[in-house]
Amino acid sequence: MTVDATGRTSVPGVWAAGNVTNPMGQVIIAASAGSMSAAMINADLIEAEIAEKLAP
Numbered sequence: 691m692t693v694d695a696t697g698r699t700s701v702p703g704v705w706a707a708g709n710v711t712n713p714m715g716q717v718i719i720a721a722s723a724g725s726m727s728a729a730m731i732n733a734d735l736i737e738a739e740i741a742e743k744l745a746p
Contacts, residue, residue, distance in 0.1 A: 697727030698734075705731055 692700045697707045707727040708720030715723070 695726075696730040697723060698730060 691704075691706075693706045693711050697705045697711065699706050705727045707723040709715060711723060712719060
């Protein structure tokens, strides 16, 4: 499984953050990664909702 900078993995619908993606990261790094992943998950959900509403 691969993970990009936003926490998106190569498995659709699965995100990763914190020490899972950076074992050397300390608490503040893990918290930052979690925050970034949360924002990207939210954006992904908004995109899906907009696509659903615009579909004929």
